[in-house]
Amino acid sequence: MTPTVVFPVIIGGLYTAGVYLLLDRSLTRVLVGFLLLGNATNLLLLSTGGYRGLAPILGYAEPDRMSDPLPQAFILTAIVITFGISAFVLAMIHRSWALARNEAVANDEEDRRVAGRHDTDADELDPDLLAPEDRPAGHSDSLSARRRTGADLTELADDVTLPLSGDER
Amino acid sequence: MTAVLLLHVLAAVLAPLLVRWWGRQAFLALALAPAAGFGWVLAQLATVTGGNEVRETTAWVPTLDLHISLRLDALSLTLALLVTGVGALVLLYCSRYFEPGDDDMGRFAGTLTAFAGSMLGLVLADDMLLLYVFWELTTVFSFLLIGGGGTRLAARRAASQALILTTAGGLAMLVGILLVGRASGSYLLSEVVASPGSGTAMVAGTVLLLVGAITKSAMVPFHFWLPAAMEAPTPVSAYLHAAAMVKAGVYLVARLAPGLADVPGWRPIVLGMGAVTMVVGGYRALRQTDLKLLLAFGTVSQLGFLMVLVGAGSQELAAAGLVMILAHALFKATLFLTVGVVDHATGTRDLRQLSGLGRRLPVLAVIGGLAALSMAGVPPLLGFVGKEAAFAALIEGGLPDRTAAVVVLAVLVAGSALTAAYTLRFWWGAFARKPGLPDPAPAELAHRPGALFLTAPAVLAVAGLLAGPAVVLLEPLVSAYADTLPLVADSAEKLALWHGWQPALVLSAVSLLGGAALFAARRPVNQVQRRFAVGASADEGYWNVVQGLDRLAVLVTGTTQRGSLPAYLGTILVVVLALPGTLLITRAPWPDEWRLWDTPLQALVGAVVLIAAAMALRIRQRLSVVLVVGVTGYGLAVLFALQGAPDLALTQFLVETLTLVTFVLVLRKLPKDISERHRPRERAVRGVIAVAVGALMAGVGAVALASRTATPVSAAYPKEAYDFGGGKNIVNVTLVDIRAWDTLGEISLLVVAATGVASLVFLRRRTGGVDRLEAADLAETPSASGRAPRRRWLAASATLPPERRSVVLEVITRVLFHTILVFSLYLLFSGHNEPGGGFAGGLVAGLALVLRYLAGGRYELGEAAPVDPGLLLGAGLLFAGGTGVAGLMLGAQVLQTAIVETTLPVLGHVKLVTSLFFDMGVYLIVVGLVLDVLRSLGAELDRQEDEDDPIEAEAGEVIVR
Numbered sequence A: 001m002t003p004t005v006v007f008p009v010i011i012g013g014l015y016t017a018g019v020y021l022l023l024d025r026s027l028t029r030v031l032v033g034f035l036l037l038g039n040a041t042n043l044l045l046l047s048t049g050g051y052r053g054l055a056p057i058l059g060y061a062e063p064d065r066m067s068d069p070l071p072q073a074f075i076l077t078a079i080v081i082t083f084g085i086s087a088f089v090l091a092m093i094h095r096s097w098a099l100a101r102n103e104a105v106a107n108d109e110e111d112r113r114v115a116g117r118h119d120t121d122a123d124e125l126d127p128d129l130l131a132p133e134d135r136p137a138g139h140s141d142s143l144s145a146r147r148r149t150g151a152d153l154t155e156l157a158d159d160v161t162l163p164l165s166g167d168e169r
Numbered sequence B: 001m002t003a004v005l006l007l008h009v010l011a012a013v014l015a016p017l018l019v020r021w022w023g024r025q026a027f028l029a030l031a032l033a034p035a036a037g038f039g040w041v042l043a044q045l046a047t048v049t050g051g052n053e054v055r056e057t058t059a060w061v062p063t064l065d066l067h068i069s070l071r072l073d074a075l076s077l078t079l080a081l082l083v084t085g086v087g088a089l090v091l092l093y094c095s096r097y098f099e100p101g102d103d104d105m106g107r108f109a110g111t112l113t114a115f116a117g118s119m120l121g122l123v124l125a126d127d128m129l130l131l132y133v134f135w136e137l138t139t140v141f142s143f144l145l146i147g148g149g150g151t152r153l154a155a156r157r158a159a160s161q162a163l164i165l166t167t168a169g170g171l172a173m174l175v176g177i178l179l180v181g182r183a184s185g186s187y188l189l190s191e192v193v194a195s196p197g198s199g200t201a202m203v204a205g206t207v208l209l210l211v212g213a214i215t216k217s218a219m220v221p222f223h224f225w226l227p228a229a230m231e232a233p234t235p236v237s238a239y240l241h242a243a244a245m246v247k248a249g250v251y252l253v254a255r256l257a258p259g260l261a262d263v264p265g266w267r268p269i270v271l272g273m274g275a276v277t278m279v280v281g282g283y284r285a286l287r288q289t290d291l292k293l294l295l296a297f298g299t300v301s302q303l304g305f306l307m308v309l310v311g312a313g314s315q316e317l318a319a320a321g322l323v324m325i326l327a328h329a330l331f332k333a334t335l336f337l338t339v340g341v342v343d344h345a346t347g348t349r350d351l352r353q354l355s356g357l358g359r360r361l362p363v364l365a366v367i368g369g370l371a372a373l374s375m376a377g378v379p380p381l382l383g384f385v386g387k388e389a390a391f392a393a394l395i396e397g398g399l400p401d402r403t404a405a406v407v408v409l410a411v412l413v414a415g416s417a418l419t420a421a422y423t424l425r426f427w428w429g430a431f432a433r434k435p436g437l438p439d440p441a442p443a444e445l446a447h448r449p450g451a452l453f454l455t456a457p458a459v460l461a462v463a464g465l466l467a468g469p470a471v472v473l474l475e476p477l478v479s480a481y482a483d484t485l486p487l488v489a490d491s492a493e494k495l496a497l498w499h500g501w502q503p504a505l506v507l508s509a510v511s512l513l514g515g516a517a518l519f520a521a522r523r524p525v526n527q528v529q530r531r532f533a534v535g536a537s538a539d540e541g542y543w544n545v546v547q548g549l550d551r552l553a554v555l556v557t558g559t560t561q562r563g564s565l566p567a568y569l570g571t572i573l574v575v576v577l578a579l580p581g582t583l584l585i586t587r588a589p590w591p592d593e594w595r596l597w598d599t600p601l602q603a604l605v606g607a608v609v610l611i612a613a614a615m616a617l618r619i620r621q622r623l624s625v626v627l628v629v630g631v632t633g634y635g636l637a638v639l640f641a642l643q644g645a646p647d648l649a650l651t652q653f654l655v656e657t658l659t660l661v662t663f664v665l666v667l668r669k670l671p672k673d674i675s676e677r678h679r680p681r682e683r684a685v686r687g688v689i690a691v692a693v694g695a696l697m698a699g700v701g702a703v704a705l706a707s708r709t710a711t712p713v714s715a716a717y718p719k720e721a722y723d724f725g726g727g728k729n730i731v732n733v734t735l736v737d738i739r740a741w742d743t744l745g746e747i748s749l750l751v752v753a754a755t756g757v758a759s760l761v762f763l764r765r766r767t768g769g770v771d772r773l774e775a776a777d778l779a780e781t782p783s784a785s786g787r788a789p790r791r792r793w794l795a796a797s798a799t800l801p802p803e804r805r806s807v808v809l810e811v812i813t814r815v816l817f818h819t820i821l822v823f824s825l826y827l828l829f830s831g832h833n834e835p836g837g838g839f840a841g842g843l844v845a846g847l848a849l850v851l852r853y854l855a856g857g858r859y860e861l862g863e864a865a866p867v868d869p870g871l872l873l874g875a876g877l878l879f880a881g882g883t884g885v886a887g888l889m890l891g892a893q894v895l896q897t898a899i900v901e902t903t904l905p906v907l908g909h910v911k912l913v914t915s916l917f918f919d920m921g922v923y924l925i926v927v928g929l930v931l932d933v934l935r936s937l938g939a940e941l942d943r944q945e946d947e948d949d950p951i952e953a954e955a956g957e958v959i960v961r
Helices: A006-022 A027-048 A069-100 A109-115 B003-030 B032-041 B046-051 B074-097 B107-124 B128-147 B155-182 B189-194 B199-217 B224-230 B233-241 B246-260 B266-285 B291-311 B315-346 B362-376 B380-394 B402-431 B451-467 B472-484 B502-520 B522-531 B538-560 B565-586 B600-618 B622-643 B646-667 B678-706 B712-725 B730-736 B740-761 B774-779 B805-832 B838-864 B867-887 B915-946
Strands: B054-061 B066-072 B899-904 B909-911
Touching: A006 A027, A006 B246, A006 B600, A006 B678, A006 B867, A027 A069, A027 B600, A027 B622, A027 B646, A027 B678, A069 B646, A069 B678, A069 B712, A069 B730, A069 B740, A069 B915, A109 B538, A109 B909, B003 B032, B003 B074, B003 B107, B003 B402, B032 B046, B032 B074, B032 B107, B032 B315, B032 B472, B046 B074, B046 B472, B046 B565, B046 B622, B066 B107, B066 B128, B066 B155, B074 B107, B074 B233, B074 B246, B074 B451, B074 B472, B107 B128, B107 B233, B107 B246, B128 B155, B128 B189, B128 B199, B128 B246, B155 B189, B155 B199, B155 B224, B155 B538, B155 B805, B189 B246, B199 B246, B199 B266, B224 B233, B224 B291, B233 B291, B233 B315, B246 B291, B246 B315, B266 B291, B266 B402, B266 B867, B291 B402, B315 B362, B315 B402, B315 B451, B362 B451, B362 B538, B362 B646, B380 B402, B380 B451, B402 B502, B502 B522, B565 B678, B622 B646, B622 B740, B646 B712, B646 B730, B712 B730, B730 B740, B730 B838, B740 B867, B740 B915, B805 B838, B838 B915, B867 B915, B909 B915
Parallel strands: none
Antiparallel strands: B054 B066, B899 B909
16 A cells, blocks of 8 residues: 555654653653653554545445544554553652652662672572571581471571561661 | 372361361371372282282363373382371371471471372372472472471571472473473373383483482482471471482482483483482481481482482392382481481480480380381391392392492492491480480480370381381382383392392491491591591582572673663663664565655644644643643544544544543642753753654554555454444444453453552552542531632532632533533443444543532542442443353353344334443443542542641652552
């Protein structure tokens, strides 16, 4: 089929604007970019349906003069889903603002922490660095001196400090 | 067989409950499951020794040709007797090992019973893949049992070490199973052994299978997980790490030896590793001071011994191996249980702190002594018979290669001497009086073991004692397995306690004397051991590897995950540009000719849309940017209409309006302007990427249409829609019938999104409807304000402050609300034949709610829709899903439409299409979504502001919830 010039131009323009906004750090602009991308994609889907035609409703038009109904069905649900997702992102924006007075996408603290990390977890430490009672038996020829199950939990407490939960702070 | 396995599953599931009811006595009831299994297996003895086998096959995944094929032959029967018998006794023992108030007993009981079931399944499985499933199940349960409550570092490390090692071996084994199964043309063990395949794949597969067996049975250098696993409670050590699980590898080798022993690589691996393990284990055992560890290294040593015997692939050694498997399970389980009693009674397992226990617990000393004699190989116990048979076999044959046979024999004699030495050390350490220690030590016994506590070790020890002289009775069972292997010696020797004066007896005596000598010279031996202690151990190597992996993971994560969302998105987009972009330029069918437009109107609307999009880039005011984006949306609706898609135009128009409202609801709480956070260079990079992606997508659009050459799938839709879907609006029929599965998934997504919105906004409780009007709320409002309208047009608008009220809006709302609702229902019901449908109808109803909320505030929303949005969402999903189920129950396919046409009095001709109910579900979900969004982003935000919710934080304060 012969493509029109007008659709690719609109699609390209909307994608350009959408991607530019999507790469912003402000969540509002990200969301706006997301909406533009959604519109652009819906239009792309529509344009793949071919030439314009009459409404795909029997009784209004003969089947051979109808526009293609399949992309339309795709787009219809996509429109509503875009609304659902936008509402979700808006709720995220609200929450981010209400909690931190900031609606920007910050760098992920956890990722930065991993990137700057040198130590490994306690469970992966070299056995030689551990207290003798924590060494595996195959390593040190001794099992830790301990009572059987059911001992007091405080006695069994080990080196891992669990983060305090919110209530305890 | 299946029934026995299911009995174990049932017992395991009930175990926590039983423990809660009956405390530790529950173990007695749980012991019945393996005991029943034992009874059943014993009942099959006559059948199996008669040369038959018991088989059961249940279809599992027929399409993959997977079956639960179980088979009980002589080898399986022997192992199954051990697994069920020792299992029942260990559970019996548990009922006294634990104290009434111990933590975690329910979890432990369930896991141990489940393990018993999976171990039984492992030895019964005939299908190799089924065997693998049971194999990994035992690994998982072993992990859970070693780790215990997860409160201790050493236990956690031991558990994960065992898990990682045996799972790694298990995975290798899985690959091996696939290779061997492919090469042999069958995944059934019985068929693989009967006619093994050949070629490189077979050799590789066999080696991989052996890797699984070697790690599971703790061969050097993968042995270290077994001593570390001694962190587990003693019953676990006795059952999993002595009698049952560690035998899995030995079992697999014994199972495959009749078919695969001649595969290249088999004998060097099995014999080499077995022999080394036997010596290393014995040597390490000799210097342990913890009784449990001593036994653990002893187990490692004995596993090496067993591996040599069953892996040799000759009839005479296999017979000796099977006897040894029995003997080892009996004596080693007894010894572990004995240690458990010692530990229980004295509170220590350190042989340097125990002295004179034998006289205070004479029964226990005798039980432990009997088992120790069997382990050392002293006549007339079963351990002696097995060892003697092995020596005799190797003297006369045993292996095809004579030199190898002599070397192996020498190693076995040396290993047996070590075994005798550490046996003596064990018994002496546990029970003897020692110089230099107070007698008795410890001075007082914490608990004196009761009769029931001693029953399990006593039964096992006596079984080992009786089985020696009665070994002739085992002969039919053992030969039923051993006869499947070729005989290397000239003549087969029957199993017996006494074979007369023969060279093997001399070797037995040599090993016993050697052991005694090693024990007598324990001080110098210990000094030598200490002097030649090797700095590096396999365990340390393991941790170095694990640590290296961990470091690598941190390095890779740290390098690739920089934590910046724009950076990630940019990376993804650049990849999109690089890969699909290249294809688009080089391979895509570019169009030869272009049209400007279908109608000039498209260009006009397009220009508006593009200008709006460009403005969105520049505008920094939040609300303005939203309006501008709204313009692109409305423009799109016009384009849809021009293209011949009235449903889309309608939906887009409604959604755009809703989106605008929702945006305003949230953005009113935010600062007016968006601050710029990017440096010019960053913006330039973003611009380049954006333009490139835009160009790419424009190209995709052009190419997509140019490549539209085949007849579209939707060509037949008009006819199908009317004939099968019973509707004239093809788009709607596509949604509710032709592609109803799709729609079902999509409306589920809407439910999730709605729930997500509410979860993010509501801080305490998400469910429930919007707050409704109460008399008190009205009374609180300032009535003094004379300017407020007197007449109430809406139920709750009086709750709003006067300056926020608009009479015009209230009147319009009052007039229009019900009309709009009726219109939304009209759209829903006519949607099958006209533009409309559940989506459009739901959106219109949602807009009616928006109107009420805007005109009358949050209480007005509660009055307008006094329902829990969750109820709407759930009911909608139920409607839509129920339509599918109903169709299924009526014998049609899921979500298939049924058309009922009838002529009713008064109503006239009625045509009912069942997909209408599906569409009603869609309607309800869309209304629920809008209501949930309004309730969260509208009413709840209002409430938080009205009531000055303390949850609002100070600037810069970080709240962790």
